[in-house]
Amino acid sequence: MRETYAAPLPGMNLADLTGKLIVIEGTDGVGRSTQIRLLRPWLEQQGRAVLDTAIKRSELAGKGIQQAKEGHTLGRITLSLFYATDFADRLEHEIVPALRAGFVVLTDRYIYSLMARAVVRGADPRWIRNAYGFALKPDAIFYLRIGVDDLVPRVVFSRGFDYWESGMDIHPSEDMYDSFRKYQTGLLEEFDNLAKEYNFDIIDASADARTVFEHLRAGVARVLSGEPREPLFSVAATPLDSAEAGAKKVLEMPLVKVAAASDEPAAPQALASGAEGDANR
């Protein structure tokens, strides 16, 4: 039966959520939406009904978040909670009904991006984990991992630096490039922590889109067929700034997984580590 990280939402029957919940995570500009655009027709060709969804797309709060961000006036805690509202609305009105109908739900980001952003902005890790405690545990979390050196050219030669993706609201640096590097480095570190805690399947996203897709497709096929995961292969020791060395190592394996104590990405573990790691409280 499907599980939640902590107490489930009132009235939510977890027993009949027969679909598959597949999360694509990764930082800004890493190519998540490109991969989802490739995955969807591939799944549909096999006769799978697909719902794809992304953050900020809820009917309730999506518009409000967009407006609020344009004004750059939201406080850090407020913004985190606004995102949580958006997530809860999508969970109840989109994701759960689709899972109940047996769909494959492909979600572009899930609670982990939202947690990483909040923590980088100084939120208490224990607080943000509690806030998302009602989230459903996905069937798989594919993390498109990239080092900041590989990320920068992609952003520069596509859409340029964005205010929020550079963390300008927390002023890491005077200039947009330095801010982007600093902010994204912080985010990527946080993603690596989350990868261990929540047992992400890591895919090296510094490769070209085709190669990434081949790995992703193999992973999704495995999830849908119900096969067990690949044997352990740790990239936990790979620092992000030596991305090249790390990338080669990752690339050799079709699918890798960060070493974890158990296969359960359990919330109590998350709470304990959050409490330890937060000395400035």
Place this chain on the structure above:
Amino acid sequence: MKRYGEHRFPGKLFVVEGIDGSGKSTQLLLLHQWLQAEGYGVVFSEWNSSPLVRDTTKRGKKKQSLTPSTFSLIHATDFADRMEHNILPLLKAGAVVLCDRYIYTAFARDVVRGMDRQWVRELYSFAVRPTAAFFFRVPLDVAMKRILDGRMGVKYYEAGMDLGLSEDPEESFRIFQGRILDEYEKMVPEFDLTTVDATLPIEGQQTYMRQIVKAKLAQAKRLRVAP
């Protein structure tokens, strides 16, 4: 991120809590007048007043698309905005801040809507602990009579109609507010709420409130406002 109970600001925070019809807003208004006359820099902060989140809340209420989780989270968002942009800066500046309803309202109604009791407490752990929190204790029948005498009808979410307790708004309101009242009673010892007997004459309640507030303000530096 600071957590509930650990704040040391020069300002003071007084909050009133209780079900609709308990007379808490009237009492806060009288307290406000008195504090102003005494020369304190006093500011009134209303629940559900943030312009940023207001549109979203309105949208959800109008379409009646709010679930217990989104109802809870949108109100927490609104509260956070008020905390970060209004209450905290005022307390840092040394103001006396008055709130009609505070986090305890959210604890009561979210739990009655079925949200996890610990979850909602942790969600609001960024809130400042009030200098004093007054709970206006009133029997359900008294509150019901005051409300039904005074207005045309009860609103959808106020009556807890989203919970499907009863088809009749008045009956639903009664059941819902009764459960809210039970939650408040549990919070009296948990959060050390100061209870006020809301069936007493208005002047008597106000005298009692002023005594307590005065004692808490004794050592506070007065932020004088220009006349």
